[in-house]
Amino acid sequence: MPFSLMVCFKVVQEYERAVIFRLGRLLSGGAKGPGIFFILPCIDAYARVDLRTRTYDIPPQEVLTKDSVTVSVDAVVYYRVSNATVSIANVENAHHSTRLLAQTTLRNIMGQRPLHEILSERESISQHMKALLDEATESWGINVERVEIKDVRLPVQLQRAMAAEA
Template sequence: MLQELLGAIAAAGSAGVIYLAMAARVVKQYERGVLFRLGRVSGESRPPGLTLIIPVVDRLLKVNMQIVTMPIPAQEGITRDNVTVRVDAVVYFRVVDAESALVRVEDYKFAVSQMAQTSLRSIIGKSDLDDLLSNREKLNQGLELMLDSPAIGWGIQVDRVEIKDVSLPDTMKRSMARQAEADRERRARIINADAELQASKKLAEAAQQMADTPAALQLRLLQTVMAVSAEKNSTLVLPIPVELLHFLERGNQQPASNGDGEPRSG
């Protein structure tokens, strides 16, 4: 009788251990468990830690609540200004409602991927090439809004969307390079013309100053001779301005005077 009782206790203990092993589930810190009882959602999502279910009757599905980094394959499209480009991006999202992510959409990752590709094509068609190249922050915000609106109903929150790269055809790259080169050449010509204008104004002021003081022209000529002679040249070409000859001519035309300050008579 005692042996039968011990055997029954051992059998019950073994059955209890087996039942506990079948009923025990462990939900990790970054997960939430959704319990389906006979095919229907039962209760709230199970928090992290040890949880028990009814074997055969219950089914516990775990949902990852971490941020998912999903690359969007490169999409080819035509911009609003009729330029063919290939644009790829990356989307960051996470599940905020585990029950909705399992019940309302079959595969939430695949759904987000397809929605992101469609939205990226739409953004390409609505944007100019200059916006894709230089105004990406605004496009990222618009793309995030397009993804976040339907994703909220799936229990998913889109944290951020970033356009990674914009690929252009080789012909367009060469055209842009020529445009940049022409723009730089235009700016260089404008700078040179502005320098010539400033130099001409300064030269005009110097010429006016020399016209008011004829002796300054002779001093400038002597300075030029000194500068040239410093180079140790064997040949010196000295130009004589006509204004200097007129200055010397006026000096010779002044009447000679005697010691008393009166003109001498011949």
């Protein structure tokens, strides 16, 4: 009997929550934790959700700007799960979905702006991207905390032309 009770008690850390499903339905009361919680073996299933801030380094994206210049842009997105139950129930893989959305949002935003604006207004572009990502991921239980544009690389020919002009 004591061994079988050990299987029923689970522990989640301070930075985690457990979303419990009983016979395939979400258990009322929301996510459990931190601390000890009870599950019924063979009836309950649970998923652990890490609430700590995650970073995603968006790989360099080749983007055609509004004025038809191809640039390579990379950025970093800081995000975290704000609602564990929603992040498990509303989207299959919230982290992967957030990463894909960050890549496409970066490409879309950069494609709508001319080169001089991309180079001079990186902070406002970052804020705009954060607002768009946060709005889109809210229904997934994700909160985008920060977006930073790391680097904007120009084509070699354009770099040479700008250097010759200066």
